Amino acid sequence: MTAPDLHLMGDLRMGDRLLCPGLDLHCAAGAWTVLLGPSGVGKSSLARLVASLPCPAYLTGGITADDGASLAGRVTLMAQTDQLLPWADALENVTLGARLRGARPDRGRALDLLRRVGLDGHANRRPATLSGGQRQRLALARTLMEDRPVVVLDEPFSALDAATRATMQDLAAEVLTGxxxxxxxxxxxxxxxxxxxxxxxxxAGAAPLDLPVTPAPRRLSDPATLAAQASLYRRLMAADDAA
Known part of the structure; x- marks a missing residue:
């Protein structure tokens, strides 16, 4: 399946409450679009809407793909909670999607992804025996295993230490190329x-943020990356104060 451009348009509402007005977000095919903002503005609601999952919020203008086709079956979502099946082992969790679709899981690919997220030798362990960071990496492996053209990642690296976070960012960028x-x-x-x-x-709505011109993922030590971090932090703090 070819990755489409996405267009998110309209007011984001939850009942009579306006969460974020006047959205006009273009998410380019084969690229990473990042959404920041204070809690309660509807970022996770947008994630669920893109994934066509039940959500109390709605977007008045809708979400469309540039190829005109439905997004159903083309999106995978990694939510903030790991949503692992507690009675299934790590390998069974990673291959859940294929099994739900009645397809034969690619066991070799699943084991390789477990290795690449640092869970080599953990295939038979259940989620309750894993740390919070290990569970999040297991959820990441399951997301990457799905091989969908549209991927929504909601705080996918939040439970990881700084070094592991950077490694998982690099892995996600590699596997999700295109x-x-x-x-x-x-x-x-x-x-x-x-x-x-x-x-x-x-x-008040959505505002574009300035980024370095270099391709992502950028080096953590790059002065342009660090300057962009500082600028984004100032903008985020101002938005938090205004929320």
Whole structure:
């Protein structure tokens, strides 16, 4: 399946409450679009809407792909909670999607992804025996296993230490090459490193954010990355104060 451009348009509402007005977000095919903003502005709601999952919020203008086709079956979402099946082992969790579709899981690929997220030798362990960071990496492996053209990542690296976070960012960028990715994060450095384009969402709407011209993922030590981090942090703090 070819990755499409996405267009998110309209007011984001939850009942009578306006969360974020006047959205006009273009998510380029094969690129990483990053959404930042204060809690409660509707970022996770947008994630669920893109994934066509039940959500109390709605977008008045809708979400469309440039090829005119439905997004159903073309999106995978990694939510903030790991949503692992507690009675299934790590390998069974990674291959859940294929098994739900009645397909034969690619066991070799699943084991390789477990290795690459640092869970080699953990295939038979259940989620309750894993740390929070290990569980999040297991959820990441399951997301990467899905091989969908549109991928929504909602705080996918939040439970990881700084070094592991950077390694998992690099892995995700590699595996998701060519995918249309929407990354939701509260981390300005993560946005500065991973985004092709970034938006700040707040109760007044969405504003584009300045990023380095170098391709992502950018080096953590690059002065342009660090300068962008500082700029994004200032914008995020101002949005928090205004929320």
């Amino acid at each position: 995918c249309t990715v929407i990354l939701i994060t509260h981390d300005p450095l993560e946005a500065a490193r991973m985004a092709t384009r970034a938006w700040l969402l707040d109760p």
